[in-house]
Amino acid sequence: DTGVSQDPRHKITKRGQNVTFRCDPISEHNRLYWYRQTLGQGPEFLTYFQNEAQLEKSRLLSDRFSAERPKGSFSTLEIQRTEQGDSAMYLCADQGGADYGYTFGSGTRLTVV
Amino acid sequence: GQNIDQPTEMTATEGAIVQINCTYQTSGFNGLFWYQQHAGEAPTFLSYNVLDGLEEKGRFSSFLSRSKGYSYLLLKELQMKDSASYLCAAPHGSSNTGKLIFGQGTTLQVKP
Numbered sequence: 001d002t003g004v005s006q007d008p009r010h011k012i013t014k015r016g017q018n019v020t021f022r023c024d025p026i027s028e029h030n031r032l033y034w035y036r037q038t039l040g041q042g043p044e045f046l047t048y049f050q051n052e053a054q055l056e057k058s059r060l061l062s063d064r065f066s067a068e069r070p071k072g073s074f075s076t077l078e079i080q081r082t083e084q085g086d087s088a089m090y091l092c093a094d095q096g097g098a099d100y101g102y103t104f105g106s107g108t109r110l111t112v113v
Numbered sequence: 114g115q116n117i118d119q120p121t122e123m124t125a126t127e128g129a130i131v132q133i134n135c136t137y138q139t140s141g142f143n144g145l146f147w148y149q150q151h152a153g154e155a156p157t158f159l160s161y162n163v164l165d166g167l168e169e170k171g172r173f174s175s176f177l178s179r180s181k182g183y184s185y186l187l188l189k190e191l192q193m194k195d196s197a198s199y200l201c202a203a204p205h206g207s208s209n210t211g212k213l214i215f216g217q218g219t220t221l222q223v224k225p
Contacts, residue, residue: 031211033211033212040121040217040218041217041218042117042200042202042215042216042217042218043156043200043213043215044215045205045212045213045214048210048211048212055210056210056212091155091156095211101146101158101161102148102156102158102213103158104155104156104157105155106154106155107154107155109153
């Protein structure tokens with residue numbers, strides 16, 4: 001268990017392109033969360049998984065966003081037809097303890113130009 | 114609804130003590146978290162309070178008053194490396210989803 005890994009660390013894409021981010025959580029942790037953070041703001045919840053089941057999606061997650069967690073291990077977050085407003089840091093976190101403590105990944109910083 | 118408020122910015126001097134306040138309104142209560150986030154990095158867990166009172170962890174302490182919907186993070190013997198954003202967060206509602214609502218963060222600048 002070396003922590004939560006996210007790939008890539010940075011992504012610059014042209015408006016209208018599709019992008020996909022990957023998150024590899026700490027093994028054996030059941031819950032995995034995706035958050036989005038813009039400059040000067042706290043993270044905002046996007047969606048979460050309990051094992052492979054996606055149990056909740058925020059209203060922030062438009063139909064251009066889709067997330068998966070096949071086999072309850074790694075997760076992917078895809079954004080289709082990116083817009084400049086999608087530029088943000090996308091954070092993945094897993095929850096291992098009963099005290100709800102999160103372990104965040106290093107994040108993927110997306111810039112849409 | 115749920116809301117978390119904290120000051121946007123604070124400045125303090127190296128070696129001093131600083132208190133970062135957080136007020137919250139939540140439907141149900143399942144604890145209050147503090148995270149530290151250095152610029153360009155992911156948040157890291159600092160503390161979790163579920164009962165009233167002060168919990169101390171080295172130079173950092175966190176206080177909670179459930180009746181007042183109030184918490185603070187106390188940083189003692191400030192070091193330059195403590196310059197960061199400090200995020201207050203609370204679990205959303207009373208359901209056991211683990212989803213957190215974050216405040217906007219307080220950017221602390223420690224000066225020599």
